Amino acid sequence: MGLGQGISTYAHAPSQPSSAAAPRIAANVYLTDPGAVQSMVDLVRAEIRPIDIPVNNAGSCPPVPWQDTDEAAWNYSLDVNLTARCPPCHAVTPGLIQRRWELIVDIGSVNARAGRTHLVAYSTAKAGLLGLTRSLAGELGPYGVCVNMVMPGSSPPRQRTPDPARRPAAARGPATSPPAVLLPPTRASVCVVGDFLHARQGPICVPAPA
Structure with missing residues (x-):
């Protein structure tokens, strides 16, 4: 992944039957470039519809010992994991405020609160993202826009025994669990503002707005 680069995809098809494929747009964008991000948002609006639930998911976490963490x-x-979240939020904010019932989801990390060796810069950026999430929630909440964070973490190591049949049930089966996080865009769910949710295992699912 290049500096600030991310693949942004948005899909929405409220009027189509569930068996039909939803329209999609994939854009290769440098998220630290406000102009490129605005062009992406304009393209989605023109080709599909305005963005209702932007998910800030781009990131990178190469392990680097503190002694080797140069400038x-x-x-x-910080550019990839924190600064790159600002242009997308800026680009979608006017439309979200206009519709007055929308959601921004930031994908953070448990390292924002716990920290981790060899990931000092990454953990610092994620802690900053938590501050950004809560601060934006305070500013945009009065307009009906909720801003929350999902904080994925690594799965605990599996117990190894000679006989697979004797393993605990939680230690058997596929490596990933069913979707760990579901954020339905309902009036009740958007009462949660400026909060974070830990997701220890499994993919993260955010459905398209109904």
Whole structure:
């Protein structure tokens, strides 16, 4: 992944039957470039519809020992994991405020609260993202826009025994669980503002707005 680069995809098809494929747009965008991000948002609006639930998911976490974390490594981590979230939020904010019932989801990390060795810059950026999420929630909440964070974490190591049949049930089966996070865009769910949710295992699912 290049500096600030991310693949952004948006799909929405409220009028189509469930068996039909939803329209999609994939855009290769440098998220630290406000002009490129605005062009992406304009393209989605023109080709499909305005964005209702933007999910800030781009990131990178190469392990670097603290002694080797020079200025370039530090700036890279903050640019990709924190600064790159600002242009997308800026680009979609006017439309979200206009519709007055929308949701911004930031994908953070448990390292924002716990920290981790060899990921000092990454953990610092994620802690900053938590501050951004809560601050934006305070500013945009009065307009009906909720801003929350999902904080994925690594799965605990599986117990190894000679006989697979004797393993605990939680230690058997596929490596990933069913979707760990479901954020339905209902009036009740958007009462949660500026909060974070830990997701220890499994994919994260955010459905298209109904």
